[in-house]
Amino acid sequence: MNVFIRVDASYEIGTGHVMRCLTLAHRLKKEGKTIAFICRRAEGNCIDLIEQQGFYVYKLPTCEGSLWTYVLEQWETDAKGTIEILQQHYVKKLIVDHYSIDVKWELAIRPFTKKIMIIDDLANRQHDCDILLDQNFYLNKDARYDGLVPPNATLLLGPNHALLREEFIEAKKYIQPFKGKIERLFVFFGGSDPTNETEKVLLAIKPIIDQYKLIVDVVVGNSNPNKLKIKRLCNEIVKAHYHCQVNNIAELMTQADLAIGAGGATTWERIFLQLPTIVIAVAENQIEIAKATHQKGVCIYLGLYNEIFIKDIQNAIGEMLNSNILINKMISNMENFFTSGSTE
Known part of the structure; x- marks a missing residue:
């Protein structure tokens, strides 16, 4: 071996x-x-x-x-x-x-x-x-x-x-320019999401999804202990699509205009695919990374999970929905991040 x-x-x-x-x-x-x-x-x-x-x-x-x-x-x-x-x-x-x-x-x-x-x-x-x-x-x-x-x-x-998995390298070829309006959200907090941030985000989205005519892709892993609860909640929300242990996560990311997720390894997948993101740290070791990438203008870092409430998430989504300038600036910052941002 x-x-x-x-x-x-x-x-x-x-x-x-x-x-x-x-x-x-x-x-x-x-x-x-x-x-x-x-x-x-x-x-x-x-x-x-x-x-x-x-x-x-x-x-x-x-x-x-x-x-x-x-x-x-x-x-x-x-x-x-x-x-x-x-x-x-x-x-x-x-x-x-x-x-x-x-x-x-x-x-x-x-x-x-x-x-x-x-x-x-x-x-x-x-x-x-x-x-x-x-x-x-x-x-x-x-x-x-x-x-x-x-x-x-x-x-x-x-x-x-x-x-980065091969699917992300392949998916990068199919990135579409931002259309000027956020229409599709991507929600993913890792395979297990031990603090159940996915549910918190869905509860934040539920009252505004019709107002903004949003489509939401929600991804969970098989090891998520709340996956059935998340599935039921997605069924209650029009245009919320539930995905469990998928093998096309990169494709879902390229279809999205805005992501909401944790500050772990998926950070680099989102930046690589130039997907603007609202980040909630789900562990102490994610805080420094989230703050650094926020400072570089490639995400919006809200804070550690136990400091963030449903209203905070709603406000952050609302700010992104109403600021094309912010979205375009984040995309621009992500374009060269892997060749320049990591060496400064």
Whole structure:
């Protein structure tokens, strides 16, 4: 086995880590690499999805309580379970995308792989790695990992290294110029949406959808614990279309004039497709990214989920609906973001 990927998903963690690792896995597979995943069982995991996409998954046992906390506190157990898998193979590279894994775990794993690649965006712990990828945009991105990685580690920093799926690269060819009026909304808060922002947005849209003659595409993942509730709410709203675990999300984005979503990995997909967005951070680690992209004029950041109410969302949508200047300015800022914005 050439490459192993250690990543988890759950209701608590969400699906973003797995989704970006799947994007990377497909790229490596095209290059002729053999890929396998190592995932711990948990409620809301993406193991079936990974297997459906053609990759073998080595499954670590289910843990009690928080998956984040378990891997952080029981790192030796997690490393031991991973080593038992790795030592059966010749491993050229181990890719790790996990906020609870740091230098201690990596040093234990080091004898069983030629190279270690870390995917991160927190810059809050030390790593023993050969490559570190952080696809996010920060105003201080070039200095964030100073002292946290070995001096000879290769750093891949900024959205120019974003793990964009092939469907987004293809969809970019079909972007249409803004028609001068917002007619279609795209709502997506990640695969699990643990704070249920989707419902909050739908309740904000419901009283104004007829007034503005809007069409709304609502996307949820299979791991969203509120998906049936969201589906019922969409059925109550005329021209609100419910989509669950779709494989044409890029197409839906290109059809939209305005998105409302979280500040995670989808940020780069929206910017790449030049889709103006109202952002609500659903986790603390999304705040810095959302503020930085807001400052660059490529989104409107409202705040952290527990500070944002239905009326705030309504007001933000209303402002966007009544300001073509703002929409056009955001689109203009997004046009060159991947070539210039990430290097400033």
